[in-house]
Amino acid sequence: MIYLCVPPELATELVATGAARQRPKPRGSIVELIVTGATGAATFVSLLQGPETxxxxxxxxxxxxxxxxxxxxxxxxxxxxxxxxxxxxxxxxPLEELAALVKRDLLG
Structure with a gap:
């Protein structure tokens, strides 16, 4: 499971699409995803496993x-x-370009 600390507006989008689940701050190590220009406090999510993630x-x-x-x-x-x-x-x-970058750089 990958735990992320993300801007609230991104967390809302990830949870709404089914890519993540909102959760309280995890105890273990987390990855902070910084979106330049995003506003507000951080929200913690865990990425869900699946082919569409x-x-x-x-x-x-x-x-x-x-x-x-x-x-x-x-x-x-x-x-x-x-x-x-x-x-x-x-x-x-292009969505395909973003997906390739996400897969390579975020999910390994």
Whole structure:
């Protein structure tokens, strides 16, 4: 199970699409997903296993980008082993490209 600390608006999208489940702050190590420009306090979610998870996460990123048509969003992951810059995207970034980046950089 992958535990994420994400901006609330992204957590809402991930939970609504079935890619994640909202949960209290986990005790073990967590990965913080930082979306530049996101507002509000962090929300904790756990990613659910399944064949559609990668596409649902990619759709959530694209939906977030579409809510901000005037700028691109940057996504970073901060975890126990360091920090990684994932990608920049906007509402026009192809879903397949986002899914490939999510699979490679977030889920390994």
């Amino acid at each position: 990668v596409l649902r996460i990619a759709r959530a990123f694209r939906a977030l980008a579409q809510k901000r048509p005037d700028k691109r969003i940057e996504v970073h992951i901060k975890g126990p082993k360091g920090e990684v810059h994932l990608f920049d995207c906007d509402g026009d970034t």
